[in-house]
Amino acid sequence: MVRCPRILLILAVAGLSGAAHAQTEPAPALPVGTVTAQKKPIDRPLDFVGRVEAVSRVEVRARVTGFLDAVLFKEGDPVQAGAPLYSIEPDLFEAAVQEAEGALQRSQAAQTLAAIQLQRAQELVDRSAGTVVARDQARAALDQSKGAVTGDEASLRTAQINLGYTKITSPIAGRIGRTSVTKGNVVGPDSGVLTTIVSQDPMYVTFPVSQREFLRAQESKANLDRSRIAVRIRFPDGSVYGEVGRVDFVNISVDRTTDTVLVRASMPNPAGTLRDGQLVQVALQTGTPEEKVVVPQAALIADQGGVYVFVVEDGRAVVRRVKPASGGSGTDAVIEEGLSGGELVIVDGLQRVRPGVLVRATPATTLSSRT
Template identity: 80%
Template sequence: MHQGPDVLRPAVLLRPAVVLSRGLLGLSLVIALALAAAPVARAEPDPAALTVGTIAAQRRAIDKPLDFVGRIEAPARVEVRARVVGFLDAVLFREGEVVREGTPLYRIEPDLFEAAVKQAEGALERSRAAETLAAIQLQRAQDLLDRNSGTVVARDQARAALDQARGAVTGDDANVRTARINLGYTKIAAPISGRIGRTSVTKGNVVGPDSGVLTTIVSQDPMYVTFPVSQREFLRMRQGGPQPDRSRIAVRIRFQDGSTYDQVGRINFVDISVDRTTDTVPVRASLPNPASALRDGQLVQVALQTGAPEEKVVVPQGALIADQGGVYVFVVEDGRAVVRRVSVASGGSGGDAVIEAGLSGGERVIVDGLQRVRPGIPVLSVPAGQVTGQVTGRT
């Protein structure tokens, strides 16, 4: 009777243990799953990358030029002035246009000068008539003397009268020529071909030799560029080896906006003496100017290409950024924008900048989207010109 309870008691005691072990196993599984999921819950997403346009830094053969500051000069420059006094009757040109040699520019009222020509011509006719009469009288005096009916004194007086008449003819003939020249000066024409400036007088004003410059004409094609070369540059060129033929030195100029003139010039003059105030030698080159892009007095940068081309790294000018520390560019390295300090050579190659130091070639240089680039930020590189401005996540 006692075995029943004794036998049943272990079974009753085992049930709580089984339940407890199963509970512990479930709790451990939950804790393990929670621990495994915890890092995933705390992980932060990758920051968004800024899309930028890049271009590879290229190595290119560059002619290393010598740079100077020069000024454009017209080979011919004429100040137009009035040679006779009179009222200005007409201005016959448009200011700033190109005129040909002989083109009428001004006209002075010719009436008084035409009258002066007539008056001089009348005096010349009288002198010629007097010369004819004096010649006849000399012949008569000589005939009388030959027949012993005249005197030597009468013949000599007739000869003197003829000489005086001839002198009067010569003087009056010169007066006629002078009057005609003055009449021609009433028509002021262009003495050379070139571009004409503005007029300083208008119709109705009295002009003359004392009126000053009426207008100015400068020739257009070719044009000169004159620039000073220091003694240091001359010595450097001599130390660099054999002297180059100056007719083979290419002369290129750049305008104030950085653009390069499309025509190549050649040196045609080196001054024979040194300017004592600046210790420089004036040098002049001639450049074609078919499109009249060069203007007299224009300030330009002059580049002389004298040596053999050197291989240099070039990048677009738009990639350069300047600050107090100098000039730098952004390059893409390992998906991030990195600052590279560079040394830029003077001059350039077309629209590119020549890099002396800081880049070795092949770097992906950022040229588009620079406004939003900061050192170290993630960037996504695409070819230049394909940036749309949106932010793209990194992949």
């Protein structure tokens, strides 16, 4: 009976020892998905804000005054060069042509008569039956009649040109805007712009480049052929235009108000996607890639101190401050500083990761879903 308390004491001590041992067991490692930071050749684009401009832009105006007979196009449609656009009442202009033709016929007849009279006067002089004065007068009359013919020919040509101006046609191929006049109105040189036509393919994209960026490009790409620079554009909704353009012009002077150099690129526009005056994002790719460390965008975390990622070192999550490059490469982020390549970067399970916590790394592609 004396031994029972001693046995109970031993059992109690053993129980406390087991509880203490259970409390000191390490927490289970968190499962996380990782990728290896890799070095890749990156052709990092230079980004600018640009505006689409038509290569050709024509403001259609009336060149003669008259009543508008017809509007021969549908607003907003594509038109071909030479397509009829407007018709001005031609009656007065046709009459002017006929009048000029009659005047020319009269002057031509007078020229014929003057030529005959000169011939006769010369024959009389040759037979000593006429005077030299009469012959010279006949020659002067012929010269005058020739001048009258020339003037009447010009008048007829002017009347024919004016008649042709009653049919207003498209000088270029492109897309036509809305009309500012309708049938029945009087139009003329003082009527202003009747409509506007802009060419469609190709299109220009112009964008200003700051002096600093321009000088930096000159220093680092001194021997770079500008025609080899690939130009891509992105629309305000984030979508990327499928065609690639080329730089074809750099302005010869710097804009004094903005301290920028205007650069222009030519962009194919076979489907008519680009429109004159459109605002776009411009990305220049030089075609000379540099080795850069690349990680998924999902690995980046931002706080008041900047941007960082979690990497796995000795089975624990460790914070690495990084400096991402502006832009990126699709779903990847280009890292300028903070990673050297080869690190295991955590991309899945970041919600529960804390600095120093034990982690169990698994390649991110093998996880069924992100936690």
